[in-house]
Amino acid sequence: MKRIVLLIAVISTLLSSSVLLAQGIQQTKGSYQDKFRQLDEVLPTPNVYRNASGQPGHQYWQQEVDYEIDVALDEDAQRISGTETIRYQNNSPDTLGYLWLQLDQNRFRSDSIGNMSSTFTGSSPDSGSPARISLGQLRALQYSEDAELGYEINSVRDSSGNDLTHTIVGTLMRIDLARSLNSGQAVEFEIDYAYNIVNGDVLRPRGGYEYFPDDENEGGNYLFAISQWFPRLVAYTDYEGWTNREFLGSGEFTLEFGDYEVSLTVPSDHIVAATGELQNANQVLTREQRDRLQEAETADRPVFIVTPEEALENESEGVDDTKTWRFAAENVRDFAWGSSRKFIWDAKGHHQEGADQELVMAMSFYPKEGGTLWSDLSTEVVIHTLEVYSRVSFDFPYPTAISLNAGFVGGMEYPMITFNGPRTTLHDDGSRTYSLAEKRFLIGVVIHEVGHFYFPMIVNSDERQWTWMDEGINSYLDSIASREWDAEIPWGVEPRYIVDYMVSQTQVPIMTQSDSVLRLGPNAYSKPATAINILRETIMGRELFDFAFKEYSRQWEFKRPTPADFFRTMEEASGIDLDWFWRGWFYTTDHVDISLNRVYEMRMDTQDPDIDYARQRETEKALPPSLYNQRNREEGRQTWVERNPDIRDFYDDNDQFTVTNKERNAYNSFLEGLEDWEREVLDRAVSEDLNYYILELSNEGGLVMPVILEMEYADGSKEEIRLPAEIWRRNATQVKKLIVSENELRSVAIDPMQETADADIENNYYPRRIIPSRIESFKSEGGGSLIGRDVMQDIKTQLKTDEDDEQDN
Amino acid sequence: MSRTTSLSILRARDRPRTALLTLLVVLCCLVPSLGAAHEQKTAVTRILFNDSTGNIEVMHRFFIHDAEHAAGVVFGKAQNLMESADSRKLFSNYVMNRFAIAAEGSRGETTELNLQYVGEEIEGQFLWVYQEARQLQDVNALSVIHVALRDIWPDQANLVNVEKDGQIYSMSFADSAESLRVEL
Numbered sequence: 001m002k003r004i005v006l007l008i009a010v011i012s013t014l015l016s017s018s019v020l021l022a023q024g025i026q027q028t029k030g031s032y033q034d035k036f037r038q039l040d041e042v043l044p045t046p047n048v049y050r051n052a053s054g055q056p057g058h059q060y061w062q063q064e065v066d067y068e069i070d071v072a073l074d075e076d077a078q079r080i081s082g083t084e085t086i087r088y089q090n091n092s093p094d095t096l097g098y099l100w101l102q103l104d105q106n107r108f109r110s111d112s113i114g115n116m117s118s119t120f121t122g123s124s125p126d127s128g129s130p131a132r133i134s135l136g137q138l139r140a141l142q143y144s145e146d147a148e149l150g151y152e153i154n155s156v157r158d159s160s161g162n163d164l165t166h167t168i169v170g171t172l173m174r175i176d177l178a179r180s181l182n183s184g185q186a187v188e189f190e191i192d193y194a195y196n197i198v199n200g201d202v203l204r205p206r207g208g209y210e211y212f213p214d215d216e217n218e219g220g221n222y223l224f225a226i227s228q229w230f231p232r233l234v235a236y237t238d239y240e241g242w243t244n245r246e247f248l249g250s251g252e253f254t255l256e257f258g259d260y261e262v263s264l265t266v267p268s269d270h271i272v273a274a275t276g277e278l279q280n281a282n283q284v285l286t287r288e289q290r291d292r293l294q295e296a297e298t299a300d301r302p303v304f305i306v307t308p309e310e311a312l313e314n315e316s317e318g319v320d321d322t323k324t325w326r327f328a329a330e331n332v333r334d335f336a337w338g339s340s341r342k343f344i345w346d347a348k349g350h351h352q353e354g355a356d357q358e359l360v361m362a363m364s365f366y367p368k369e370g371g372t373l374w375s376d377l378s379t380e381v382v383i384h385t386l387e388v389y390s391r392v393s394f395d396f397p398y399p400t401a402i403s404l405n406a407g408f409v410g411g412m413e414y415p416m417i418t419f420n421g422p423r424t425t426l427h428d429d430g431s432r433t434y435s436l437a438e439k440r441f442l443i444g445v446v447i448h449e450v451g452h453f454y455f456p457m458i459v460n461s462d463e464r465q466w467t468w469m470d471e472g473i474n475s476y477l478d479s480i481a482s483r484e485w486d487a488e489i490p491w492g493v494e495p496r497y498i499v500d501y502m503v504s505q506t507q508v509p510i511m512t513q514s515d516s517v518l519r520l521g522p523n524a525y526s527k528p529a530t531a532i533n534i535l536r537e538t539i540m541g542r543e544l545f546d547f548a549f550k551e552y553s554r555q556w557e558f559k560r561p562t563p564a565d566f567f568r569t570m571e572e573a574s575g576i577d578l579d580w581f582w583r584g585w586f587y588t589t590d591h592v593d594i595s596l597n598r599v600y601e602m603r604m605d606t607q608d609p610d611i612d613y614a615r616q617r618e619t620e621k622a623l624p625p626s627l628y629n630q631r632n633r634e635e636g637r638q639t640w641v642e643r644n645p646d647i648r649d650f651y652d653d654n655d656q657f658t659v660t661n662k663e664r665n666a667y668n669s670f671l672e673g674l675e676d677w678e679r680e681v682l683d684r685a686v687s688e689d690l691n692y693y694i695l696e697l698s699n700e701g702g703l704v705m706p707v708i709l710e711m712e713y714a715d716g717s718k719e720e721i722r723l724p725a726e727i728w729r730r731n732a733t734q735v736k737k738l739i740v741s742e743n744e745l746r747s748v749a750i751d752p753m754q755e756t757a758d759a760d761i762e763n764n765y766y767p768r769r770i771i772p773s774r775i776e777s778f779k780s781e782g783g784g785s786l787i788g789r790d791v792m793q794d795i796k797t798q799l800k801t802d803e804d805d806e807q808d809n
Numbered sequence: 810m811s812r813t814t815s816l817s818i819l820r821a822r823d824r825p826r827t828a829l830l831t832l833l834v835v836l837c838c839l840v841p842s843l844g845a846a847h848e849q850k851t852a853v854t855r856i857l858f859n860d861s862t863g864n865i866e867v868m869h870r871f872f873i874h875d876a877e878h879a880a881g882v883v884f885g886k887a888q889n890l891m892e893s894a895d896s897r898k899l900f901s902n903y904v905m906n907r908f909a910i911a912a913e914g915s916r917g918e919t920t921e922l923n924l925q926y927v928g929e930e931i932e933g934q935f936l937w938v939y940q941e942a943r944q945l946q947d948v949n950a951l952s953v954i955h956v957a958l959r960d961i962w963p964d965q966a967n968l969v970n971v972e973k974d975g976q977i978y979s980m981s982f983a984d985s986a987e988s989l990r991v992e993l
Contacts, residue, residue, distance in 0.1 A: 119984045137963060425887040435889040440934065441874040492933030500853040500870070504970055505979035518981065519966055521851040773859050775866040775927055775939050783928050 035704045035732045036580045042587065043564040049238040054568025055555050062560055064089040065233045065258040072265040072322070073339060075222055078209050081194035084230050087258075089186045092236060096181045098174050100236075100244040102255075104228035105195045106171045107247050108149035108203065113170050114249040115144070143202045151231065154192040164189060171247040173231060191231055197224065200408030207336065207419070210407050212367070215342070216316040223343075223367055225406035225419045227336035235462070239562055243462060251464035251514025254456065255333040257558060261326070266339045268323040269314055271306055273345075273365040274337035275416045276329025277399050284325050297349035297359060302379040305363075306345040312368060315342045329398075329415065331558060333460055336414035338404045342367035346375060350383045355395035360386060366405035371424040371432040373442055378403045378420075381443050381485070385450040388481040392546065393454055393553035401453065403446050411445040413452030420445050443485060448478040459553055460560045467514040468586075469563060472528025479529060495757040498522065498530045502591035503701075503759050510586045511563065530757060531585040538706060538755050539581060539725070540574055548573035580725060584703040592756050593701030595763035596748055602692040604685050607670055609663035611686075617657040693739045695748065695766075697727075701759055704728040710752040713743035720752075850875060850965045852958060856910065856951070858944060858973040867924060867940040869904055869957070876900055876936050879961050890936055901929045901938045907957040908940075913950035913990075920945060948973075952990045955982045 024041050027033065046052035048059040066089075071082030090096055107114050156166045156175055165176040181187050200208035207227030213220040235243045235254045243254060264272055272284070281290055289305050296303035306314070318341065329335060347363040364378035382403050386396050402417040409419040422442040424432035434442075455477070456463060456470035463470055479493035501507065501522040508518050510528050517523045536545035552561070552569040567582045584590055605612055632639075641652075671679060697707060707723040719741075727735055739745075750764035758764060762771045772780065852875070857866040873890050880888035880900045888896040910922045927939035951971060958965040959982060967982040973993050980989040 134960065134963075425881075435877060435887070436891040437873045437877045437889070444934075490933035492935060494933070497933070497935075500855065500968065500970055503977045504968055504981075505977065506968065506981040519851060519968070519983070521966075770861065773857055773862075773866055774855075774868050774937065775857075775864075775941060776859070776862065778928055778930060778937075778939055783930075 033732055035584065036577075036726070036729045037583070039567065039579045039582060039587075042583075043567065044239065044562070047238075050562065050565055052568065053572045054552070054565045054570075056559055059093075060559065061091045061093070061238065063091055063233070063236050063256045065256040066260070067230070067258060067335070068261045069230055069335070070263040070265075071230075073224065073226075073267075073270075075224075075267050075270075075318075078197040078199075078222065078224075079194060080197060080226070080229060083190055083192045085188065085190045086233065087186055087188045088181070088233060090181045090183060092238070093183050095183065096177070096236070098176045099181075099187075100234035100242045101173045101175065101231040102228075102234050102247065102253065103151045103153075103168065103171050103173050103231055104247050104253075105198075106150040106168070107249055108144075108198055108205070110144045110149075112150075113246050117248070140202050143199060147199070148196055149198060150195065152194045153231070154194065155190075157190050157192075159188040159190075169246075172234065172244050193231060195229075197226070200225070200406065204408050206409060206412045208408060212315075212342065212369075217318050217341075219318070221315050221318075221340065221342050223338070223340040223406060225336075225338045225404060225409060227334075227412065227414055227419070229336070232334070235560070237462075237560060240462075240465070243464065245464055245515075247464075248515050250517075250520065251467060253464055254460060254462035254560070257331050257333050257460070260329040260332060260335045262328075262335060262337075263324050263326050264337060264339065265322050265324045267319050267341065268321045269319045269341045270323070270339045271314075271341070271343040271345055271365065272325040272337060272339045273343070273363065273402050273404050273417060274325070274327045275332060275335040275400075275414060276327040279326040279328050280324075284323050293347060293361075296347040297361070299348050302346040302348040302362075302364070302375070304344065304346050304375075306343060308344050308368060308371075308375070311342060311344040315340075315367070332398070332415040333457060334414050336417050336419075338365060338406065338417070338419070340365075340367065344368065344370070344375065346379055348379050348383065350386055350396075350401070352386075352390065352395050355390075355397075357395065357397050357399060360396055360399060360401055362386070362401045364403045364405070369407065369423050369426075369432075370405040371434070373422060373424050373434040373439065374405055377439070377442055378405075378446055381446040382450050384485055385447045385478075385481050386453075388484055389451055389454050389477060392477065392480065393459075393550060394557050396453065397458065397557075398453070401450060403450065411449045413449045413457065415457045416453065418446070418449035418452070420449055440489060440491075443489075444478070444482055444491070447481045447485070448474060451478050451481065454553070458558060459556045460558070461562070462560070464514050466511070466563055467517065467520065467524035468510050468528040469561070469566065471524045472510070473532065473566075475525045475529035476532040479533065493529070493533070494754070495530050495534060496754050498526050498757050499591070499759045501527060502589075502757060503593075507589050509589055528586070531581075534756060535570075535578070535581065538708070539578070540570075540576055544574040544576065545570075580704055580729075584705075588702070590702030591759050592703045592705050593699070593759040593763070594705065594707055594750055594756075595698045595700050595760070596695060596750050596766045597698055597763075598696040599745070599748060599766050600694040600696070601745065602694065604689070604692065606686045607667060607682070608686070609659040609667055613657040613659050613663070617655070620657075688742075691741050691744055693741065693745055695737045695739060696734070697737065698734045699728060699732055700763070702732075704732055705756050705758075707737075708751045708753075708756065709739075710749040711739070711741070711745060712747045712749070713741070714746050715743055717743065850958070850962055852965070852967045854908070854955065854967060854969045856953070856969060856971045858948075858971075860944075863944050864941045865910070865922060865944050867908070867910070867942075869908070869938040869940075871904075871936050871938070871958070873931065873934055873936045875958065875965075879903070879958050882961050891931060897929050897931075897936065900936070901926065904938045904957045905940060907955070907960065909954045910942075911952045912945050912948045913952065914945070914947045915949050919952070948993060950990055950992045951978075952988060953980060954988045955980075956987060959987075 048057045049061065051057040066087040068085040069082065071080050073080055088099060106112055153166065153168065153173065156164045158164055158178060162178065164178065167174045175189065177187060198205045198208035200210045207225050207229065210223040211220055215221045233256050235256055237243060260276060262274065264274065266272060292303055292305045296305065343365045345363065345365050347361050350360040350362050352358055352360065362379050362382040364374055366374040366378065382401050386401055390396050398416050400416045404417060404419050406419040407421055407423055410421050412419045422438050422445065424434045426432055451474045452470065455461065455474045461469035479491060482491045506518060508523065510523060536542055548570045551573040552566055555569060556565065571578050674682065704725050706725045707727060709721040709723065711719045711721060721739065723737060727737065748766045751758045762768065853870045855868045859866050877888055877890045880890065880896060880903065883903050884899055888899065890896050890900060905924065905926060910924065911919045912922060913919050922942040924940040924942045927941050929936060929938045953969055955967050955969060957967065959967060969980040969982065971978040971991060971993065978991045978993060980991055982989065
C-alpha cells in the first residue's frame with residue numbers, strides 16, 4: 001500500500017514540475033518578484049523579418065493585393081452586387097496552395113458564430129418574474145429572422161474563367177489555387193458577389209444604411225455608409241501566417257496594402273464619398289461643383305460643393321437613372337464609401353509644405369440632420385487632426401481625408417474616410433440645435449477616427465489580435481489633438497480617471513486577444529492611452545518620447561508592426577529600459593499605489609563630546625516631564641531636595657551628559673586616527689550640519705513606478721524630487737530612501753500633480769491628511785462645481801433693481 | 810433584498826419610452842449592437858464605506874455624452890446635461906430608479922439601503938451622480954442592482970467597485986447581469 005502512495009506522489013511531482021517548465025523561468029524559492037525582469041523570454045525571438053531593435057528586418061516582407069471592383073447600388077432593395085478582380089502578389093518566402101478571404105458580411109447571418117455565441121443581455125428570467133426585452137432588441141431579432149444577410153458568392157474564377165474551388169467557413173472563405181503560388185509570383189482571380197446591406201438603425205453595424213421615411217421624397221430617402229463590402233484578402237504574415245480568425249463582431253481587422261480601382265454605380269442624383277480620388281469628375285459633377293472644388297483647394301474656410309439648399313432640393317425627389325462614379329486609391333489597406341442624395345458636401349484644402357502629398361482635400365459629407373454642427377466644425381477638425389498627427393508621426397500620404405455623417409455609427413475609420421455619428425436635434429419649430437456635449441463629442445470623435453488614418457490604416461497593426469495597438473495609441477494621440485484644439489475644454493484624459501478600472505477585480509491585462517477582453521473600452525482605449533501618456537510626461541520626458549514615437553511611426557509606415565516592435569523601438573530610440581513598464585502596464589493587472597508610511601528625521605553625530613553630549617541633553621530635556629511629578633507640583637508638594645537646597649553634592653551639579661577630559665582625549669585620538677580624507681568628510685558634515693531624512697515607502701498596488709516627492713520645508717519652500725522606478729528593483733514592495741537637505745522638512749507629498757494614476761491619495765501624504773471623499777467635497781462646496789451652469793440661458797436674466805424688490809414685496 | 814425588489818425598481822414611475830415588455834420565456838439570443846470604434850458605453854460606480862462620516866456613499870460616473878443620449882430616450886425629449894440643471898436632475902432620478910443596494914448581515918438578514926439623493930456634478934467629460942445612506946452595523950455582503958443605461962443599450966457595461974476597509978470588491982454589470990452579490 002505504501003508503495004502505491006509513493007508512486008502517486010512521484011507522478012504528481014513530475015506533473016507539477018512539467019507545469020513549471022511550461023511556464024518558463026520561475027522564482028521557486030521565497031516570494032521575490034522581479035518586476036524588472038527583461039521581457040526577452042516573453043517577446044518573440046527577433047528574426048530577419050522583424051529585428052531586435054523593433055525595426056522591420058532586412059528581409060521584411062508583406063503581401064500586396066490590388067482590387068478592381070465594379071458594383072451597383074440598388075437603393076430600393078438596399079443591395080450591392082457586382083464583381084471584383086483581385087491580383088494577389090505573394091511577396092512571402094512561402095509557397096501558398098490556397099488563399100483566405102474575409103467575408104465580414106457573414107457576421108450578420110443568423111447562424112454566424114458571432115450571433116450564435118452572443119449572450120442574452122436582458123434581465124434574468126430565472127427569478128420567477130418575467131424577463132425584460134426592449135422593443136429595440138425585439139426589432140433586431142425580427143430583422144435577423146426576416147432579412148437575408150451575408151454574402152452571396154456567385155462565382156470564383158481564375159483569369160482564364162475557370163471555376164476555383166472555394167470553401168466558406170463562417171466569415172472566411174478559402175480559395176484553392178489551381179497551381180501553388182510560389183514566392184514572388186502573382187495570381188489573379190474574379191469574384192462575382194452580392195449582399196443585402198444591413199439596416200444601420202436596427203443592428204448598428206460599422207457600415208450599412210440609414211432610412212429617412214419622413215423626407216419629402218415619396219418613399220423616403222436612404223443614406224448609405226458602405227464598408228467591409230467586398231471579399232477582402234486575409235492578411236498573411238510572418239508572425240501568424242494567415243490571420244484567419246473568425247470575425248465575431250468585436251475585434252476588428254488587419255489587411256494588406258494594395259491599389260484600388262473602384263466603379264460605383266448609384267442613382268444619378270446621389271453624391272458619393274469614397275476612399276481615394278475621383279477619376280471622372282467631368283461625368284458625375286456639374287461644372288459649378290468642379291469650380292467650387294477648385295476654389296476650396298485654397299480657401300480659408302470650407303467651401304460648399306453641395307450647399308444645404310441644394311441638398312434639400314436634391315432629397316425632395318428621387319430619380320430612375322444611374323451614374324457611375326470611379327475612384328482610384330494607391331497603397332491603401334481597405335476601401336469604404338458613402339452615397340446619398342441627402343449629402344451636403346463641403347471641402348477645404350490642407351497644404352503640407354514639402355510633403356510628397358502637398359495638397360490634401362479635407363471634406364465632409366452630411367445630411368441636413370447634421371446641420372451647422374457639421375458645417376461649422378467637421379472639416380476644420382479633420383484638418384486640425386492631420387496637422388497634429390503629422391507633426392508627431394509622418395506627413396499624411398493620401399490625397400483626401402473625409403468625415404461622413406452616418407447616424408447609426410458612433411465612429412468608424414477606413415483609409416481616407418471616416419463615418420461619424422453626431423447629429424443636431426430637431427425642434428417643433430423646425431429649427432435644429434446641438435448641445436455642448438454633442439459639440440464636444442463631434443470634435444472628439446472626428447479627431448479620433450481621422451487619427452485612425454495613421455493608426456492602423458497606415459501603421460498597419462492587427463486590431464483583432466491587439467486592439468490596444470491602434471485604439472490605445474490613437475486614444476493617446478487624440479488626447480493631444482483635442483487638447484490642442486481647445487485646452488479650456490476638460491477632455492477627461494487625466495491619469496486619475498483610469499484608477500477605478502485599474503483597481504477593479506474584473507479586468508484582464510491589456511495584452512489579451514481582442515475577443516477575450518473584458519470591458520474593451522478601458523482595456524484597449526483608456527488604459528493604454530493613459531499608460532502611453534504617463535510614459536511621455538512622467539517616465540521618458542517629452543523629448544525622448546517624441547523622438548522614439550516618431551521613429552516607431554516612420555519605421556512602420558505602410559508596414560505591419562506587432563507589440564514587440566513597439567516595445568523594442570521605444571526602448572532602442574530612447575535608451576531607457578522600459579521592460580518593467582511594459583510588464584506592469586501591459587502584461588499584468590497591477591495598479592499604482594505608492595504609500596509613504598514614515599519619515600525619520602536624523603542629525604549627524606559629530607563625535608565631539610562637547611557638541612554631541614550637549615545635544616543629547618537637549619533631546620532629553622525636550623521629552624515631556626513626568627505627569628506624576630507635574631501633578632505633585634500642582635498639588636504644591638515639594639520634594640525633599642527642594643526643601644533642603646543647602647545640601648548638594650557633586651551629582652547634583654553633573655549628569656550623565658557632563659563631558660570630562662576622558663571623552664575629549666578619546667575624541668582627539670579618534671581624530672588623529674582618521675585618514676586625511678576621512679577627517680575632511682567629517683569636518684564638512686559637521687560644519688554643514690544638514691538634516692537627514694529616511695523615507696519609508698511601500699508599493700501597495702504592485703505596479704512599480706517612479707516616486708515623485710514634493711518636499712515642503714519649514715521655511716515654506718518646496719522642492720520636487722523624482723526617484724526613478726528602478727528604486728524598486730531589489731525590493732518591489734518596500735524601500736527606504738535617504739534624503740539630505742539644508743532645510744528642515746515639514747511635510748512630504750507623493751505625486752502631487754496626480755500624474756501616475758496612483759489609486760489611494762490618502763497614503764501619499766506624510767504626515768497623513770484626511771482626504772474627503774467626492775461626496776464630502778461636493779457637500780462642502782455647497783453642491784458642486786460651477787461647471788454645468790446653463791450660462792446661455794442664465795445670461796438672459798434681468799438684473800433686479802430696488803424697484804423690483806419693492807414690487808416683489 | 811429579494812429579487813422582487815428589483816422588479817419594483819424597474820417598474821418605477823418614469824418608465825423609459827423604449828417600453829419594457831415582460832416576457833414569460835425568452836428563448837432566443839439577442840443581437841447586441843456591434844459597437845463602433847469610438848463609443849465606450851461604460852460607467853463606473855463607487856460604493857464607499859466612509860468611516861469618517863459613517864455613511865455608505867454611492868458615486869456614479871457616466872460619460873456625459875452617453876448620459877445625454879440616454880436621457881433623451883428616457884424622457885422622450887432632447888436633454889442638455891451640460892447646460893441644464895433640470896436635465897441633470899432628471900437624469901439623476903433615472904439613475905436612482907435603476908440602482909439599489911441591499912445589505913446582508915451575518916445572520917443572513919437583508920436590508921435594502923435607503924439611498925438618499927445627494928446631487929450631481931460635471932467633471933471633465935463625466936457626469937457624477939451621488940447618493941448616500943447611513944452605514945449599517947453588521948454588513949457581510951452586498952447585493953446590487955444596476956440597470957442604468959443597460960435598459961437602453963444592451964452593450965452598456967457598468968463597473969461597480971465596493972471600497973470597504975481598504976479592500977476593493979468589483980462587480981461587472983455586463984451581458985445579462987442585473988443583480989450581483991459580493992461578500993465583504
